[in-house]
Amino acid sequence: KGEQINRFRRKIPDNILFGAGTSAYQIEGAWNEDGRTESVWDYISHAEPCEIHNCDTGDIAADSYNNYKRDVQMMKEMGLDVYRFSISWNRILPTNSPNNINEAGVAYYNKLIDEMLKYNITPMVTIHHLDVPLQIDELGGWVNPKMVDWFVNYARVLYELFGDRVKTWFTINEPREYCIQRSMKPGFDDYICARHMLLGHAKAYDVYKNEFKAKYGGKVGIVLNSLWYEPESEKDAEAAEDKLQFELGQYAHPIFSKTGDWPPLMKNRIAAKSAAQGLMESRLPEFTPEEVELIKGSSDFFGLNHYTSALVYRNNSVQGFYPSPSYEDDTGVIMYQPETWEKTIAPWHKVVPWGFYKLLNKIREEYGNPPLYVTENGCPTGPGLLDTQRVTFYRKYLNAMLDSIEEGSDVRVYTAWSLMDNFEWMMGYHDKFGMYEVDFNSPTRTRTPRASVFYYKKVIRTRRV
Numbered sequence: 197k198g199e200q201i202n203r204f205r206r207k208i209p210d211n212i213l214f215g216a217g218t219s220a221y222q223i224e225g226a227w228n229e230d231g232r233t234e235s236v237w238d239y240i241s242h243a244e245p246c247e248i249h250n251c252d253t254g255d256i257a258a259d260s261y262n263n264y265k266r267d268v269q270m271m272k273e274m275g276l277d278v279y280r281f282s283i284s285w286n287r288i289l290p291t292n293s294p295n296n297i298n299e300a301g302v303a304y305y306n307k308l309i310d311e312m313l314k315y316n317i318t319p320m321v322t323i324h325h326l327d328v329p330l331q332i333d334e335l336g337g338w339v340n341p342k343m344v345d346w347f348v349n350y351a352r353v354l355y356e357l358f359g360d361r362v363k364t365w366f367t368i369n370e371p372r373e374y375c376i377q378r379s380m381k382p383g384f385d386d387y388i389c390a391r392h393m394l395l396g397h398a399k400a401y402d403v404y405k406n407e408f409k410a411k412y413g414g415k416v417g418i419v420l421n422s423l424w425y426e427p428e429s430e431k432d433a434e435a436a437e438d439k440l441q442f443e444l445g446q447y448a449h450p451i452f453s454k455t456g457d458w459p460p461l462m463k464n465r466i467a468a469k470s471a472a473q474g475l476m477e478s479r480l481p482e483f484t485p486e487e488v489e490l491i492k493g494s495s496d497f498f499g500l501n502h503y504t505s506a507l508v509y510r511n512n513s514v515q516g517f518y519p520s521p522s523y524e525d526d527t528g529v530i531m532y533q534p535e536t537w538e539k540t541i542a543p544w545h546k547v548v549p550w551g552f553y554k555l556l557n558k559i560r561e562e563y564g565n566p567p568l569y570v571t572e573n574g575c576p577t578g579p580g581l582l583d584t585q586r587v588t589f590y591r592k593y594l595n596a597m598l599d600s601i602e603e604g605s606d607v608r609v610y611t612a613w614s615l616m617d618n619f620e621w622m623m624g625y626h627d628k629f630g631m632y633e634v635d636f637n638s639p640t641r642t643r644t645p646r647a648s649v650f651y652y653k654k655v656i657r658t659r660r661v
């Protein structure tokens with residue numbers, strides 16, 4: 197199961213919407229145009245000496261700020277039902293004040309949304325996708341408790357500006373990724389960040405429910421990313437479960453479980469480690485009972501980004517494999533990907549469709565079968581239009597998804613990552629995730645369909661994998 201064999205052209209349930217995704221910093225460019233202020237990724241990509249592969253920056257990226265018509269044309273060419281994109285916080289609120297809205301930024305997203313609606317393509321908007329205004333990052337970002345209100349104010353501005361046309365909102369993309377990446381004090385502020393992210397998400401959910409839901413009837417949810425963790429051998433089943441609880445459960449348990457709050461395993465483990473480290477209190481900050489209630493149930497669907505899987509075994513070394521304290525040390529396991537798994541261009545990415553099948557099953561069983569939106573799933577390749585590996589990746593992963601759906605998983609949306617090549621964070625333009633190739637050397641950032649475009653188009657048109 198979850199392993200694609202030769203089941204040619206298998207039927208996809210009619211209710212599933214298909215689309216593709218992108219995020220603002222990764223495609224827009226126009227970093228200093230029309231009143232946009234700097235974000236933390238402008239700062240990172242402009243650092244000297246440079247930190248990003250090939251000294252790449254998102255200054256121009258795919259120049260979607262000036263190419264939105266072509267972007268929508270691509271969606272139309274492929275026959276997408278939906279398109280998932282994110283909004284740049286600092287393009288809308290250049291000083292992070294809801295009283296200072298940048299009209300040029302608003303105009304860009306209005307044009308994009310209206311162009312999509314002309315062709316019946318449904319916009320789905322991510323409010324926060326890894327990038328934050330630099331001004332906020334300099335104040336500590338999500339480690340600063342004020343961030344909760346800043347985020348909620350920003351979310352309200354977006355609901356007000358675009359809520360008449362945007363009916364699906366993703367509050368935060370991959371909270372764990374941001375908290376781990378931006379952590380200054382491992383094992384401490386990554387958990388403080390997580391706490392604030394959960395509160396910010398839940399309050400932004402509440403604002404929509406109380407102020408906009410009656411008028412617009414839309415849905416709001418969070419996007420979590422997780423690998424599937426397979427025990428290396430039978431004795432490692434508990435280790436694999438621990439890893440999943442720390443990764444997915446850290447955010448999913450507070451929102452989607454019946455009891456709410458952090459996963460019990462995390463609470464116990466971090467409290468015990470903190471005590472052994474001579475600390476006065478657990479490094480995992482607590483939620484008040486009111487906060488537990490606020491966060492519980494604060495998502496209309498389960499947004500999932502999934503790319504790959506890994507094997508896990510218990511970390512028994514006394515010295516510690518990871519620095520202590522740290523999130524990895526708390527997790528107490530070691531993960532790796534065996535040489536035998538199908539490789540891709542990115543060292544972290546292997547093609548493991550059965551892992552997707554198992555992860556979808558796990559979410560169904562553990563969190564009461566929530567409506568599931570696969571918000572990202574994709575395969576990195578090098579340059580070139582003949583992206584055979586991406587085509588087979590999608591065939592295999594869509595088959596794995598169908599296996600899980602047949603067992604009852606409630607998948608409603610699938611947005612492939614990505615519509616087009618984009619700025620792949622620390623890897624710059626080296627790892628390509630696009631179904632459309634972008635020529636980053638041409639002034640107009642010409643887009644050309646790869647083989648995967650024709651495959652995906654056919655999947656959507658025939659509703660068969």
Ligand code: GBH
Nearest residue numbers: 219369370373421501503544572613620629
């Ligand atoms: C997603 O994160 C992001 O939401 C999206 O913006 C991004 O373009 C997409 O992945 C593809 O990467 O180089 O060994 O340090 C997925 C989680 C976490 C996967 C960071 C890549 C880098 C590993 N990502 N990871 S490494």
